Amino acid sequence: MDKRTVFGIALCAGFATSALAGPQTFTIADGNSSAEFDAASGQISWDIDGVNQVFAQEFYFRRGTDTREYRVDSFNLNNVGNFTQDTNPFTDTRDDAFGSLFTDGAGLEIETLFTIRGNAAGSGSADLAEQITIRNMGNSAVSLSFFQFVDFDLGGTAFDDFGQIVGGNTAQQSDGSGFQMSETVATPQPVAFQMDNSFVLSGLLRDGDIDNLDGTSSHSGDVAWAFQWDITLEAGDSFLISKNKSVVPAPGSLALLAGASLLGTRRRR
Ligand SMILES: [Ca+2]
Ligand SMILES: [Ca+2]
Ligand SMILES: [Ca+2]
Ligand SMILES: [Ca+2]
Incomplete structure (x- = not known):
């Protein structure tokens, strides 16, 4: 049984009472890179030069009245709409931005916007910029814990893989394949973080009780990480989280790749 099958079973167990909806998958691309998103789960891939680097990126929330965390998806919230857009038509005519809007029907709105920027083919590098806007459109204050869960399989x-959190707002991950990843939360600083085994961490967010991230700052193996923000939004207020992920080849690995490619060329002669 592969990792995705195990994840699917765990997820079905957690949402056994939810109605099933058809898949709604959206793809954005730029340069050497593309990413897929599903309204029923979150980000499901990030391909760079033909290699998928991301197993999952999901967001979770817990309102002051909730007794567990809920994923931001079309099962737990009303998915008002999704769109893709081309934001750099002069350089690459494919759609490179993806946006979604979810509401809880009681005034809470969560809007996500992703913009992908690839680089030259074979560079092994790309960026993904992300903005999450949480709005309280209701008539009274809402307290909320908001979580970002990210599972790269570099x-x-x-x-x-090896991962660590640096400075409370930067996640770094690397492995022996020649890729390394970093994500920095530009603003605001999370109140808590956890770098841990992916099943342990996703379990905390998917099970039936209240969890807060415990500050574990490094892990080796099937690494995933999460950031947590605790927010109180007055009626009409909004909260913006802005962050950026970049994947680059590890130092020395491009030379290795180039060497391997040269070797391949020689062999073909
Ligand atoms: Ca474009
Ligand atoms: Ca790896
Ligand atoms: Ca929990
Ligand atoms: Ca992982």
Whole structure:
């Protein structure tokens, strides 16, 4: 049984009472990179030069009255709409931005916007900028804990990664495949973080009780991380989270790749 099958079973168990909806998948692309998003779950891939680096990126929330965390998806919230857009038509005519809006029907709105920027083919590098806007459109204050869960499997392999949180707002991950990743939360600083085993961490957010991230700052193996923000939104207020992910080749690995490519060329002669 592969990792995705195990995840699917765990997820179905957690949402057994939810109605099933058809898949709604959206793809954005730029340069050497593309990413897929699903309204029923979140980000489901990030491909760079033909290698998928991301197993999952999901957002979770817990209102002051909730007794567990809920994923931001079309099962737990009303998915008002989704769109893709081309924001750089002069350089690459494919759609490179993806936006979604979810509401809880009681005034809480969560809007996400992703913009992908690839680089030259074979560079092994790309960026993903993300903005999450949380609005209280209701008539009274809402307190909320908001979580970002990110499970990179660098180089397409899950169990050989190392990850750490630096400075409370920067996640770094690397592996032996020649890729390294960093994500920095530009604003605002999370109140808590956790770098841990992916099943342990996703379990905290998907199970039936209240959890807060415990500050674990490094892990080796099938690494995932989460950030937590605790927010109180007065009626009409909004909260913006802005962050950026970049994947680059590890130092020395481009030379190795180039060497391998040269070797391949020689062999073909
Ligand atoms: Ca474009
Ligand atoms: Ca890996
Ligand atoms: Ca929980
Ligand atoms: Ca992982």
